[in-house]
Amino acid sequence: MKCSPLYSMLMTVVICAAALLVAAAKVGAPAPDFTATASNGKSFRLYDYRGKYVVLEWHNNGCPYVGKHYNSGNMQRLQKQWTARGVVWFTIISSAPGKQGYVTASEENEYLAKMQATPTAALLDPTGEIGHLYEAKTSPQMVVINPQGVVVYDGAIDDKPTTDLSDIALATNYVSLALEQAMAGKKVETPATRPYGCSVKYPDSTH
Amino acid sequence: MRVHQGTNTRGCRSPHFASALALLCAAGAQATGSPIPHGTLELVAENQWIAIGRPFYLGLHFQLEKGWHIYWVNPGDSGEPPRVTWQMPPGLSPGAIEWPAPQRLGTSSIVDFGYEDAVTLIVPVHAEINLAAQPLAQLGAEIRVLVCREICVPGRTQLSLTLPIKSQPPAPDLRTQDLFAAARKEMPRPAPQNCKFSIDDAKDSFVLSANFGSQITQATFFPFAELQIDNSAPQTLQPLATGFRLTVRKSDRLLKPVERLKGVIVLTGNQAYLIDAPVSGRRAQKNKSGYGSDDKPSSKEGPE
Numbered sequence: 040m041k042c043s044p045l046y047s048m049l050m051t052v053v054i055c056a057a058a059l060l061v062a063a064a065k066v067g068a069p070a071p072d073f074t075a076t077a078s079n080g081k082s083f084r085l086y087d088y089r090g091k092y093v094v095l096e097w098h099n100n101g102c103p104y105v106g107k108h109y110n111s112g113n114m115q116r117l118q119k120q121w122t123a124r125g126v127v128w129f130t131i132i133s134s135a136p137g138k139q140g141y142v143t144a145s146e147e148n149e150y151l152a153k154m155q156a157t158p159t160a161a162l163l164d165p166t167g168e169i170g171h172l173y174e175a176k177t178s179p180q181m182v183v184i185n186p187q188g189v190v191v192y193d194g195a196i197d198d199k200p201t202t203d204l205s206d207i208a209l210a211t212n213y214v215s216l217a218l219e220q221a222m223a224g225k226k227v228e229t230p231a232t233r234p235y236g237c238s239v240k241y242p243d244s245t246h
Numbered sequence: 247m248r249v250h251q252g253t254n255t256r257g258c259r260s261p262h263f264a265s266a267l268a269l270l271c272a273a274g275a276q277a278t279g280s281p282i283p284h285g286t287l288e289l290v291a292e293n294q295w296i297a298i299g300r301p302f303y304l305g306l307h308f309q310l311e312k313g314w315h316i317y318w319v320n321p322g323d324s325g326e327p328p329r330v331t332w333q334m335p336p337g338l339s340p341g342a343i344e345w346p347a348p349q350r351l352g353t354s355s356i357v358d359f360g361y362e363d364a365v366t367l368i369v370p371v372h373a374e375i376n377l378a379a380q381p382l383a384q385l386g387a388e389i390r391v392l393v394c395r396e397i398c399v400p401g402r403t404q405l406s407l408t409l410p411i412k413s414q415p416p417a418p419d420l421r422t423q424d425l426f427a428a429a430r431k432e433m434p435r436p437a438p439q440n441c442k443f444s445i446d447d448a449k450d451s452f453v454l455s456a457n458f459g460s461q462i463t464q465a466t467f468f469p470f471a472e473l474q475i476d477n478s479a480p481q482t483l484q485p486l487a488t489g490f491r492l493t494v495r496k497s498d499r500l501l502k503p504v505e506r507l508k509g510v511i512v513l514t515g516n517q518a519y520l521i522d523a524p525v526s527g528r529r530a531q532k533n534k535s536g537y538g539s540d541d542k543p544s545s546k547e548g549p550e
Contacts (some may be wrong), residue, residue, distance in 0.1 A: 103392075103400045136361055139397045176356050177321040193270070194499065198325050202392070202400040231499040233472040237398050238324040238356040 048166065066193050066230045070184040071172045073133075077160035078147035090186045092126045092218060096158065097133060097170065099140025099178040100150055102237035102243035103202040108179060112202045114196075115156050121218060122159060130158040133170030136239035140178065142163060167241040183217045183227075192217035194232030251525045282391055283399035285310035289407045291386055296338070296383065296409050297416040299375035304340070306330070306367040306389065306409070307425060314395045315360045318348035320470055322358035322477045326392050328361075328367070333386035335411075337377035341370040346432035347510050347518030348468055357478040358394075359468055366429035373411075383411045434510040434518035441489075441519070445507050446527040452507060454492040454521070462490040462513060467521070469509035473499045 070093070085093065096114070105208050108114040118128050120184040132147065134140035142150065147161050164170055173182060173193075183192035197210035217227045279286030285308060292303040306328070308316055317325040333338045345367060349360040385405045393399050437443060442457040452475070454467055463485045469475055479495035492511075508522045 101397065103398060158360065171355065174355070201329075201390070203390070211421070231473070231501055234500070235326065236324060237394075238352070238358070241354065241356075243354075 045234060054155050066190050068189050068190060069188050070182070073169045073172060075162040075164060075169060076144075077162050078144040078151070079144075079160060080144065083160050083162060085184075086188070088127045089188050092121075092186060092221070093184040094121060094126055094128045094218075095129045095173065095182040095184070096128065096214060097175045097178045097180040097234075097236075097239060098130045098161070099132070099134055099237055099240060100142065101139040102178045104236035105140075105178050107188075107202050107204055107207070108196060109156070111156050111207050113207050114179070115154060117212070117214060118156060121215075122157065124218075126218065127159040130156070130161040131164055131175075132161065132171055133164040133167045133175060134203065134240040135167060135242035136165055138242075139237075140240055167239070170239050170241060175234075175239050177234045179236055180239075181214045182235035183221070184212060191221050191227045192230055193234070194229075195235045198208055198232070200233070200235030250458045259493075279307065279309060280405055282308070282389075282401040282403055282404050283393040284314040284395070285393060286342050287389060287391070287403060289385075289405040290425060291407060291409055291419060292422055292426045293416040295411075295414075296371075296373050296377075296411045298373060298377045298379065298413050300371050300416055301370055302416060303426065304369045304371060304385070305422065305426060305429060306369065306387070306405075307362045307364070307429075308361070308366070308391075310362060310393065313362070314393050315351055315358070316360045316365070316391055316393055317360040318347050319343070320359055320454050320468065320472050322351070322360070323356045325360065325394055325398065328389055328391040330369070330389040333384075334371070335380075335383050335385075336413060337374040338383075338385070339372045340457070341372065344368040344370070344433060346429060347434050347512045349512075352468060352478070355478050359477070365432070366425055367479045368426070368429055368433070377411055377496060379413055380403075380411050382408050384408055395538065400425065422493065432518070434512075434520045437519040439519070443511075443521050443523045445521075445523045447503070447525050448493070448527075450496055452494045452496060452504075452525065454494065454507075454511070455486075456489040456492075456511070458489040460489070461485050461487055463494050464513060466512045467494050467509055468512065469490060469507060471508065473497050474504055475505065 065073040070085065070088045070092065074082060076082055092115070098177065108200060122128050132140060132142060144163060151161060179196050181189060181192070181196050183193065185191045194213060196214055197212045199206035213229055213232055216229065220227050274452050288307045290305045292305070297303055308353055310316065317327045319327050321327055323542055330343070330502035334340065338349050346365055347363060351358040384406060386404065388402070388404050390400070390402050393401060437524040440459060444455045456462065465483050474497055476495040476497050480492040484491040504525050506522060510518050511521050512518045
């Protein structure tokens with residue numbers, strides 16, 4: 040949103056501040072748009088996927104909570120299962136250069152191949168811009184966006200906030216639950232949870 | 247991080263406050279702890295033996311390398327609290343962990359609640375009256391703990407402790423007295439009778455007001471339950487002649503109204519009080535998620 044030069048300086052500041060406040064993602068509100076470059080070199084814009092369900096997965100390959108879901112194959116299973124049903128799945132890496140989880144495009148491509156991970160794309164967000172837009176706190180934080188572009192789930196991947204692989208079998212997966220309920224035309228029963236995991240490794244200067 | 251100690255909280259000083267001091271030379275050789283990532287962990291008992299029919303206390307003493315931290319029962323934005331699985335003989339039942347007052351960790355958009363340097367978690371244990379005396383009872387604890395600085399390292403360790411079970415009254419273990427005394431100093435206490443807390447719902451914030459009988463210039467609130475407050479938002483303190491007013495931003499993920507807020511209010515490093523107060527004065531207007539004024543109490547409040 041732009042601030043009109045017609046307003047006084049004070050009004051401009053107020054309106055811009057308000058615009059920033061409403062820009063963050065909230066369950067039940069429109070998902071903020073973004074454009075990002077993926078590890079495969081292509082550019083992806085969220086709004087191009089109106090009409091489809093979109094999953095956002097915050098990723099950091101050095102985080103033990105992420106490791107739990109990749110070393111067990113759980114995340115790859117979810118990616119495969121839901122993209123097969125037409126869901127667009129964006130893995131997002133918001134680690135800053137020099138911080139845990141930061142990868143170059145080729146490093147991420149190697150990781151995806153090694154892990155046999157098949158998201159629609161792995162988006163590189165080294166400035167943390169997309170992360171801040173969604174107020175992503177942790178990896179793996181998960182967001183589900185419906186075909187109308189509204190956030191219907193934001194939070195943890197499941198209800199077992201641990202690093203233990205053995206907990207996956209016992210867990211209720213909130214992402215699958217949200218997708219199943221939303222696709223069945225039902226209300227998402229658990230639309231927001233605490234997104235457990237490692238803190239997102241944003242650049243130091245950002246707040 | 248200091249308020250004007252000795253003048254501003256006179257009306258509310260706990261009777262326990264001055265007692266936990268001066269045990270500097272009591273401890274003999276302290277057993278070294280088991281390794282955990284970037285630190286050590288030790289299981290200790292307050293008494294020399296378990297007295298049949300009497301509750302007693304165990305301690306989990308964490309010693310961390312500089313800059314590393316572990317988490318409170320509500321870890322805040324990231325991380326997770328230590329988890330304990332006890333192995334105890336029949337007739338002994340461990341209670342819930344007593345958590346010292348935490349501190350805010352981090353200053354950016356991600357803020358956690360936890361402990362740096364060293365911390366002792368205290369666990370009360372119930373010893374049944376029909377417990378049989380034995381010379382060497384084995385108590386075990388499997389602990390899973392996440393230790394973080396910039397990055398996080400999960401650890402798992404098995405600790406054990408051997409204690410006699412006797413019918414005689416308990417006797418303190420001099421080696422651990424200073425550790426328990428120091429740990430109790432860090433525990434939040436019930437607010438004294440003359441201190442009144444109230445909490446108002448102010449749309450995007452909770453406003454915590456406290457009447458302490460004197461001015462308070464520093465206060466931080468830590469809720470036991472997750473998803474109630476915006477952890478990283480600065481908490482705004484307004485000192486009042488008789489206490490303070492603290493404005494705490496609500497969590498964006500708070501989809502249902504909160505009936506009661508339960509947590510810890512920390513005034514200084516060693517003055518922490520338990521709060522458990524109804525949230526009142528909710529505006530007549532319905533909030534964004536469409537919940538009205540006839541909401542049910544949340545079942546997910548408080549530590550488990």
